[in-house]
Amino acid sequence: MEYLYSVTCTYDGDKSPHWTGRFNNALDAVDTYNKFVDWGLANEYSTVNLSEPSGKMHTKIFYRDGNVGGK
Numbered sequence: 551m552e553y554l555y556s557v558t559c560t561y562d563g564d565k566s567p568h569w570t571g572r573f574n575n576a577l578d579a580v581d582t583y584n585k586f587v588d589w590g591l592a593n594e595y596s597t598v599n600l601s602e603p604s605g606k607m608h609t610k611i612f613y614r615d616g617n618v619g620g621k
Contacts, residue, residue: 554603555579561592568596576602589614 553572557579560567568591573579583600589612590596600608611619 556601
């Protein structure tokens with residue numbers, strides 16, 4: 551089965567994601583993306599990406615000090 555959307559969570563700049571979710575529809579993908587609200591178990595920061603079929607990428611970066619960045 552081919553998936554259209556993916557959500558990944560990577561800790562501290564690791565090359566491979568700590569967690570990956572694949573979805574067939576935008577609603578489930580966005581719901582999962584929005585559930586990430588802090589840096590989790592990362593040492594310094596975690597990066598959460600939502601990839602759309604068009605190639606567009608949404609990114610949130612959660613820092614240990616409580617700051618949040620994104621694109």
